[in-house]
Amino acid sequence: MGIPLDQVLIQTINGVVTGMILALVASGLTLIFGIMDVVNFAHGELFMLGAYVGVLTLAATGNFWVALIAATVVIAVLGAIIYLTTLRPLIGRDPLTTILATFGVSLVLQNYALWQFGPVAQKIQEPITASFTLFYLDYPYYRLAIAVLAGVIMGGLWLFLKYGTYGIWIRATTQDRVMAQAMGIPVPWVLTAVFAIGSGMAAASGVLFGPMVGVNSQMGTSWVLRAFIVVVVGGMGSLGGSMAAAIFISMLEAYASIWVSPAQAVIVSFVVLILTLLFRPTGLFVPTPK
Amino acid sequence: MSSRRVIVYWVSFAAIVALLAVAPLVLPEFWRRFLTEILIWGLLAMSSDILIGYTGMVSFGHSAFFGLGMYGAAAALLTTNPPNLWAALLYGLLMAAGVAAFVAYFSTRLRDIYFAITTLIFSQIFYVIIFTSTAWTGGENGVNFRRPALAIAHLFSIRFTPAVLHWFVLAIAVLSYLLLRRITQSPFGMVLQSIRENEARTRAVGYPVERYKIVAVMLSGIFAGLAGVLYALQNQFAAPDFVFFVVSGEVVIYNVVGGIGTLVGPVVGAAFFLLLRELFSRFFTEFYLIPLGMIFIAIVIFMPRGLLGFARRWLNG
Numbered sequence: 001m002g003i004p005l006d007q008v009l010i011q012t013i014n015g016v017v018t019g020m021i022l023a024l025v026a027s028g029l030t031l032i033f034g035i036m037d038v039v040n041f042a043h044g045e046l047f048m049l050g051a052y053v054g055v056l057t058l059a060a061t062g063n064f065w066v067a068l069i070a071a072t073v074v075i076a077v078l079g080a081i082i083y084l085t086t087l088r089p090l091i092g093r094d095p096l097t098t099i100l101a102t103f104g105v106s107l108v109l110q111n112y113a114l115w116q117f118g119p120v121a122q123k124i125q126e127p128i129t130a131s132f133t134l135f136y137l138d139y140p141y142y143r144l145a146i147a148v149l150a151g152v153i154m155g156g157l158w159l160f161l162k163y164g165t166y167g168i169w170i171r172a173t174t175q176d177r178v179m180a181q182a183m184g185i186p187v188p189w190v191l192t193a194v195f196a197i198g199s200g201m202a203a204a205s206g207v208l209f210g211p212m213v214g215v216n217s218q219m220g221t222s223w224v225l226r227a228f229i230v231v232v233v234g235g236m237g238s239l240g241g242s243m244a245a246a247i248f249i250s251m252l253e254a255y256a257s258i259w260v261s262p263a264q265a266v267i268v269s270f271v272v273l274i275l276t277l278l279f280r281p282t283g284l285f286v287p288t289p290k
Numbered sequence: 291m292s293s294r295r296v297i298v299y300w301v302s303f304a305a306i307v308a309l310l311a312v313a314p315l316v317l318p319e320f321w322r323r324f325l326t327e328i329l330i331w332g333l334l335a336m337s338s339d340i341l342i343g344y345t346g347m348v349s350f351g352h353s354a355f356f357g358l359g360m361y362g363a364a365a366a367l368l369t370t371n372p373p374n375l376w377a378a379l380l381y382g383l384l385m386a387a388g389v390a391a392f393v394a395y396f397s398t399r400l401r402d403i404y405f406a407i408t409t410l411i412f413s414q415i416f417y418v419i420i421f422t423s424t425a426w427t428g429g430e431n432g433v434n435f436r437r438p439a440l441a442i443a444h445l446f447s448i449r450f451t452p453a454v455l456h457w458f459v460l461a462i463a464v465l466s467y468l469l470l471r472r473i474t475q476s477p478f479g480m481v482l483q484s485i486r487e488n489e490a491r492t493r494a495v496g497y498p499v500e501r502y503k504i505v506a507v508m509l510s511g512i513f514a515g516l517a518g519v520l521y522a523l524q525n526q527f528a529a530p531d532f533v534f535f536v537v538s539g540e541v542v543i544y545n546v547v548g549g550i551g552t553l554v555g556p557v558v559g560a561a562f563f564l565l566l567r568e569l570f571s572r573f574f575t576e577f578y579l580i581p582l583g584m585i586f587i588a589i590v591i592f593m594p595r596g597l598l599g600f601a602r603r604w605l606n607g
Contacts (some may be wrong), residue, residue, distance in 0.1 A: 039403050072505055089591045096348050100590045102545055103539050107583035115577045205561060225414055225535075227408045228407050236404070262423050277396055 003041055004258065006135040011254040013134070017143045019250030020150035021054075021209050023243040025223055026230040028201035030242040033231065035174045035194045037095040038087060041102035043227065044111035044203050044220025050075045050114060050203025051215040055122045063219065064127035071207045072200040079199025083192050093150025106220075113217040146208050152245060155195075155206060170194055229269050233276045235283020244285040248272075295604065310460050314453040323524075326456045328564055329463045330520045332557030335464075336470060336542035337513030342542070344474055345506045346486030347401070350538045351393060351409030355511040356415045357533030359386040359518025361420065364433050368545030379519055386515020387508060389416065394507035398500055410535050417491035417533040432529030435522075448522070459520050463557075464582070465511055473509070474606070482506055509516040546567055547589050549596025552605045573581055 032040050040046075050071040057067035085102045093204045098288060126142040133139070161167040172180040173190045206220075213219065226249070234245030249269045256265040276284050294307045310329070316323045334356055341347045363378040363383030370377050397408040420427045427433060439456060441447035447455060473479050481502050486491045522528055531537075539555075540563070548559025565583065570578035595602070 039407070086587050086591065093594065096406065097590055099348070099350075099403065099406055099544065101587055103542070104583045104587040104590065107539075107579045107586070111577050111579040111583070115580070167337065225411065229411060232404065232407060232411075261422065263418065266418055267415065270411060270418075273408075273411055274396055277399060281399055281404075 006240040007258050008255070010134060010139075011258055012251065013139070013143075015251030015254030016247060017147045018254070020147040021245035022207040022223070022226055022230060022250055023246035024150045024153060024201055026206075026227040026242040026246050027233070027239055028198035028226065029224075029227050030231045030234070030236065030239055031157075031201075032195055032198040033236055034238070035085075036191050038195070039095070039102065040107050040198065041099055041224070042082065042106040042109060043102075043198070044222075044224030045106045045113070046079060046199045046202040046220070046223070047206040047251050048113060048208075048217060048220035048225055049078070049221065050206035051124070051210040052117055053203065054207035054210055055117075056122055058124060063168075064125070068204060068207045071203045075203030076129070076196040076200035080192050080196040082199075083195040086204070087195070088188070088192075106224075110217055114168075117217065119216065121216040123214055125212035126211035141238075141248075142211060143207060149208060150205065153201065157201070164191070166190075176265075226266075226269065229273050233273055234282060234285050238283060238285065241283050241285035245283075248284075250256055276278060282288060296325045297541060298431055300602070307460070307464055311457065314456040314465075322452055322456060324526060324564070324568070326452075326459050328557070328561045330517050330524060331457050331541075331544065331560040331564065333418075333463045333466055333520065334514055334517035335548070335556030336467065336540050336553050337510050337517065338541050339480075339545055339550060339553055339556045340470060340510040340513070340521060341473070342545050343553075343555075344486060345482045346489075347398075347503065347505065347506070348406045348542060349372075349398075349409045349507070350406045350535060350542065351413035352510075352514050353533050353535055353537035354393065354413035354538065355386045355390055355514035356518040356521070356541075357528075358389045359383065359414065359515030360522045360528040360532060361385065361427060361433075361518075362515070363519040363522040367435040367438060367522075368433065370438075373436050373467065375438040378438060379516075380523070382519035382522070383512055383515050386518065387512050388509045390511025390515075391504075393511070395426065398503040406481075407457075410538065413533065413535050413538055417530060417535070420533055421530045424534070426531070427528075430530060431459040432531075433529060434527055437523060437526050455524060459524070462520060466516065467553060470513065474553070478502070478505075481511060502537050515562060522546070543586055547586065547601065549598035551604050552573070552596075552598050554605055555596055555598040555602075559596065562597060566583050 017073075019222045025043065029040060029043050032038050032043075053071040053074045054067040057070040058153060060065060062068065066083040082105055086105060087098060090097050090101060126140065127146055128140070128142045131138040131140040159172055169180070169185045169190050171184070172185055173187055176189055230242055233249065234241030234243070243254075249272055252268050252272060253265045310325070311323055317325065334352065337355075338349055338352045341349045354491075359382040362382035365385075366377040366381035367373040391407060393412045397405055397412060400408055406491065421429060423429070437450050439447045439449055442457060451459070474482070481492065481497050485499055485502060489499060518532075520534070542561035543555045544563055546559070547563055548557065549555030563582070566582055567578055570581050589596070593599070598605070
């Protein structure tokens with residue numbers, strides 16, 4: 001059996017595109033985990049609600065880019081509210097309680113979406129409808145645009161963390177919460193802002209991904225699971241590691257789906273996870289800890 | 291524990307078991323079935339308490355053990371003719387134990403949140419495998435099978451009427467409780483609790499912590515599989531939905547709501563949660579999870595020890 005070269009090329013592109021979205025979801029998750037030790041189980045629901053806000057704004061304004069920005073802002077505010085009401089009271093308790101609280105949040109949000117928007121999937125119209133010919137496929141330009149946009153958002157986040165004043169506050173809080181507080185950084189607000197930024201990123205990825213599949217209340221679940229795998233494989237709390245792991249895993253899954261059904265291709269990422277846990281439990285894409 | 295408290299404990303224990311045993315004779319069919327389900331979910335939650343409450347490891351993968359126990363029972367009931375109860379128990383427990391050994395080997399290398407996420411992802415592996423192997427498991431549709439008779443070799447054989455099934459489930463749940471309680475009070479259980487309190491010190495004292503953890507996960511998995519077998523007997527049906535991680539999440543909810551580290555707490559949590567679900571589903575139809583989720587969040591924040599947390603020492607005495 002020869003390797004079908006055209007399929008390999010198509011799947012490479014597919015892998016990079018889904019990898020970039022996954023990286024965007026996972027970097028929000030890992031940002032929240034790395035900075036405040038919160039495992040956000042509701043991340044997939046924020047992704048899903050972001051897509052729904054996108055659907056609503058698109059219907060109201062007809063402009064995809066307005067919808068993208070509106071969804072990001074609305075879900076960021078929602079994230080801040082969730083943080084203030086359910087997570088802030090848990091500061092100082094076992095980090096595991098945050099899993100429980102956010103699991104409860106995810107139940108509420110998922111069923112709220114089902115209640116408000118019904119079980120039928122809704123469609124987001126893609127802003128770029130042109131496509132080009134890739135072997136025998138009409139490959140939409142929009143998919144490439146997603147990858148570029150996700151890259152731009154993550155690049156922006158990186159620049160913000162590296163050079164922005166508030167970004168430096170965030171990094172200082174990560175390194176030493178008590179010392180940051182002593183230096184006059186308003187740590188509680190930094191934590192709220194980080195949760196809001198992570199939520200906003202999830203919402204943005206939801207809107208970007210919306211046109212590729214329908215928007216429904218279950219769509220967050222599969223993403224949050226894959227994002228968890230990515231975060232563990234990439235090294236918990238490492239932003240660069242998460243991005244690298246997201247693209248790595250998505251490409252492996254894309255290649256696997258040449259031979260098996262996409263549902264079974266997911267098992268590849270599970271195997272990667274098991275091997276990672278066995279040989280490098282701290283993550284594949286981070287320097288070896290001393 | 292003073293002798294008077296021992297007496298109070300066993301008298302109340304006997305009274306509750308007696309009430310549960312009489313229940314099917316007086317309750318209408320719907321509530322009889324409801325009570326049996328509470329016992330089964332309670333047993334599942336109790337099995338998980340060994341990890342959450344006593345060893346300090348939160349497992350988000352109990353749906354895998356539960357589901358595999360269910361599919362193991364299904365395999366036995368479909369291949370034996372007439373369907374054999376003991377084969378179902380044996381297959382279910384073997385499947386659950388096998389899966390638990392596999393999961394334990396990998397996941398006990400990690401702790402805290404990492405353990406929780408790893409067990410979650412492992413349960414999803416089994417979900418995907420069961421969901422996609424349509425030839426063996428019926429995929430999304432699940433499998434139906436017949437209920438076996440309660441028979442011991444050639445000595446006697448009776449049909450599982452609803453009441454007999456309830457007593458059978460009650461007997462297994464009570465025996466499991468006594469066994470698990472004994473285990474938590476044994477030297478082995480003490481080591482588990484010292485792992486929860488201070489893992490580094492337990493290792494320094496010389497206990498092979500990893501091995502204890504693996505045994506704890508397997509023990510917990512086997513009892514979860516037992517609950518799976520019982521559920522298969524009750525519903526004559528196995529479906530991939532029960533392997534989905536949301537079931538594991540609900541098990542953790544039962545534990546937290548009822549009070550971890552008490553064994554009885556998770557059963558109370560299951561009863562409380564299932565009753566509320568029944569109540570809310572009458573007012574909110576299928577959106578009952580919205581108020582339930584909120585109550586759960588409130589309990590996590592305001593009652594970290596759960597409903598029975600106040601009685602923790604007494605129950606373990």
